[in-house]
Structure formats: C-alpha cells, structure tokens
Amino acid sequence: MVNSYSKEQLKAIKRAAQDEIRKRFLNYKPYDKQKEFHNLGATKRERVLSAGNQLGKSEAGAAEMAMHLTGIYPDW
Numbered sequence: 001m002v003n004s005y006s007k008e009q010l011k012a013i014k015r016a017a018q019d020e021i022r023k024r025f026l027n028y029k030p031y032d033k034q035k036e037f038h039n040l041g042a043t044k045r046e047r048v049l050s051a052g053n054q055l056g057k058s059e060a061g062a063a064e065m066a067m068h069l070t071g072i073y074p075d076w
Helices: 007-026 032-040 057-070
Strands: none
Touching: 007 057, 032 057
8 A cells, every 4th residue: 555645744643643642641530440549659569450341441551651751740
C-alpha cells in the first residue's frame, strides 16, 4: 500500500494524537479502587490492581506511568 499522506499531514496526525494523549492524562479521574491503588504507591513498593475486564486496569497503569514520567501528580 502506498503512503498517500504528505509530510505535513503526517505531522498534523501525530500532533493530534499527542494532544489526545495529553488531554486524557490531564483529565484522568480514577475510580475509588484506582485511587486507592495510586495512593498506596506512596507507602508500598509493590501493588496489584486486580479487576475484571473493561474496568480500567490498563488506564490506571498508564496514568501512573505518565505521572512518574512527567512528574505531574494530582492533588488527591
């Protein structure tokens, strides 16, 4: 398949994707169990967030990784 996007279009797509990721991180509002998981990180070396399918485990893990990488931690 031939790439039909110009360099400018690819840059715009990449910028839009980065903006979406940034927005999702800054607007992250954890559920009670997710918040408990994050808060335990201050006192526990290892933690587990165990839950069923589609309940936000990956989102919580990604948000915590983003917090550590950026140094931006929520007030809660």
